[in-house]
Amino acid sequence: MTKSLDIKENIEHLRQRLPSGVKLVAVSKFHPSSAIEEAYAAGQRCFAESRPQELFRKIGELEGKCPEIEWQFIGHLQTNKLKLVLPYVSLVQSVDSVKLLQEIDRWGKAAGKTTDILLEMHIAGEDSKQGFFEEEALELLFNAGKYANIRFRGLMGMASNVDDEEIVLSDFRRIADFKDYVCDLFPELDAFDILSIGMSGDWPLALQAGSNMVRIGSAIFGERS
Numbered sequence: 227m228t229k230s231l232d233i234k235e236n237i238e239h240l241r242q243r244l245p246s247g248v249k250l251v252a253v254s255k256f257h258p259s260s261a262i263e264e265a266y267a268a269g270q271r272c273f274a275e276s277r278p279q280e281l282f283r284k285i286g287e288l289e290g291k292c293p294e295i296e297w298q299f300i301g302h303l304q305t306n307k308l309k310l311v312l313p314y315v316s317l318v319q320s321v322d323s324v325k326l327l328q329e330i331d332r333w334g335k336a337a338g339k340t341t342d343i344l345l346e347m348h349i350a351g352e353d354s355k356q357g358f359f360e361e362e363a364l365e366l367l368f369n370a371g372k373y374a375n376i377r378f379r380g381l382m383g384m385a386s387n388v389d390d391e392e393i394v395l396s397d398f399r400r401i402a403d404f405k406d407y408v409c410d411l412f413p414e415l416d417a418f419d420i421l422s423i424g425m426s427g428d429w430p431l432a433l434q435a436g437s438n439m440v441r442i443g444s445a446i447f448g449e450r451s
Contacts (some may be wrong), residue, residue, distance in 0.1 A: 233261060234268040236446045244440070248433065251298055251422075253443030255280065256450040259287040265446060266292045274319070274441060276301025278310035285314055300382075300441060302356060305329040312341055319382040319422055319441075322346040322356040324366060327373060334375025343376055344422055347383040347404065349397045357383065360404050367412055380420030381405045385428055398423050398435035 237252075244250060254262050255276045262273055262284065271294055275281035281297065288295065298317045303326060311318070312333055321327055321343045330341050345366070348357035358366070363381075370378055381404065385397035405421050412418070424432025426445035433440075444450065 232448065233264045233446060237265060237268045237270050240442065240445065243430075245433065247438055249439045251300075251439060251441045252446050253300065253425075253441050254284070254447065255301070255443065257443075257447045259284050261447050262288060262295075263291060266295060270446075272296045272298065272316075274298040274300045276320075278303070278307035281314070282310045308333045312339070313337070317342045317344065317379065317420075319344045320346045320356075322348075322358065327366070327376065331373045331375045340375050340377050342379045342417075344380050344382040344420060345378070347381050347401050349383050349385070349400050363404075363408070364411075367408060367415070370412070370415065378415050378418055380418050380422065381408075382420075382422040384425070385423070385431075391431060394428050395431045395434060398428075398432050398437070402436045 240250060249272065250270070251272050251274045252265050252270050254273045273295060275284065275297065276299070281299065285297065297315045298319055299311050299315045300319045302322065303311060303318065303320060305326060308329060312330065318330065318341060321330070330343065334341050345363050346357035347363065348359055367378070381401055383401040385394040388394065401423055402421055408415070409418055420439055421437050422439040422441060423435065423437045424440040426442050429437070429440040429442060
């Protein structure tokens with residue numbers, strides 16, 4: 227079986243298992259542009275990268291080849307790399323600090339563009355994970371009106387890196403419950419509708435918690451090189 231058939235079959239298998247209303251984001255980081263072309267030929271349109279330079283390079287390599295492609299950014303975004311990312315993506319999933327939010331808003335004012343973002347939540351047990359704690363996110367959202375060139379679209383998060391499915395499901399439900407709380411508390415955030423939880427190893431559990439966006443890489447493209 228060729229790799230192109232593997233990618234096509236993997237995407238078809240995922241589509242059969244994902245409920246309607248759940249968006250599949252193909253995480254193409256560290257995979258070549260040729261693999262993205264294969265996934266695109268199989269009908270996948272939304273792809274995510276985590277490194278600005280890699281995203282920018284792939285955009286150039288795929289120019290004219292995948293005209294309907296949609297890019298998202300899911301990695302830690304340094305403020306000095308905004309120009310490599312923000313003009314090209316439909317969503318920044320990984321806003322993990324007030325400083326980054328401020329810089330995205332400042333860039334948007336200068337460029338005349340509103341950027342859709344997700345707040346990355348720090349839920350998992352590992353200290354190495356980035357993102358906002360719930361109280362930090364609430365304080366930020368109480369001042370959401372300050373960010374005229376930001377559209378708050380929802381939350382992103384990762385579960386603890388453990389084998390215990392109950393812990394993983396508990397992490398996901400905590401993020402989902404917090405999203406519901408935010409929607410009730412801030413009805414003016416009428417576009418706050420995305421819950422991006424679930425990756426290749428745990429997306430079925432994320433669906434149980436109410437995910438409507440999953441970020442899947444190795445289950446589509448195989449292990450990264």
